Amino acid sequence: MKSVVVTGVSSGIGHAIAKLLLDKGFRVFGSVRKPADAERLIHEFGANFTPLIFDVTDEAAIRAAAGEVRAALGGERLAGLVNNAGIAVSGAVVDLSADDFRRQFEVNVIGPIVATQAFAPLLGTDDTLRGPPGRIVMMSSIAGRFGNPLMAAYSASKHALNGLSDGLRREMMLFGIDVVIIAPGAVKTPIWAKAEHEDVSRFANSPFYPALQTIRAMLPKMDQSGLPPETIAQHVFDALTSPSPKAHDVITPGPLQFWLSTKLPPRWIDKVVAKRLGLRPAK
DSSP, X not given: OOEEEESOOSSHHHHHHHHHHHHTTOEEEEEESOHHHHHHHHHHHOTTEEEEEOOTTOHHHHXXXXXXXXXXXXXXXXXXXXXXXXXOOOSOTTTSOHHHHHHHHIXXXXXXXXXXXXXXXXXXXXXXXXXXXXXXXXXXXGGGTSOOTTOHHHHHHHHHHHHHHHHXXXXXXXXXXXXXXXXXXXXXXXXXXXXXXXXXXXGTTSTTHHHHHHHHHHHHHHHHHSBOHHHXXXXXHHHHHOSSXXXXXXXXXSHHHHHHHHTXXXXXXXXXXXXXXXOSOOO
């Protein structure tokens, strides 16, 4: 039985990934932050699911979890590591604190780095283990291809993750470990509900506050029109099992959205976004 580690499986995309992999016959080690979530998922997912309790900002806990997985595998290698856990920090660049940016990058960039370092021996850098080398899947976003206003911290973290992943993929060729970037558009996931209920009152005196309120009003629609998490899970499964997976797998609801997301000139996008959010200069 092949084994995979997935971070952030309590809900949303991570939960869908864990469920699909289990349905496909994998053993899944899934990270959660709360013991209550671990108990819930044990009952929901069954015997082939093992919870790993850690926050991706806790390096010691991640390395301890890697030790748990090594012991459970008994000398076999992991088939994959899916770096899925992430958060979205909203606010204008000039309004966010340095600590806001640090929190965004600690979760979305440093977390995957530490997890990759901790589990890399089990994926194939340790030549004493048995089995073929595994794969690393990085959960990025369309936002990693261009910067969204008032979500620049999130976009920056996904740009960084893309650059990290490309460099890592070329390094891991030495061990036969492939690295795949999954870059979805909007997904029906609790990340939007969390953003919608985030307290932004600290920005009430900012000139960007009206635009921030406009974005918050759009979040329910983004949630309703987003891709189902199960679609993203299928792409992750393909990334882990396909003989020749894409290096960058961009997922949008259709070809038009893909073209709009990746091909339009930045200045044209600037004008559309400014009009929609009321960010045009005052006359």
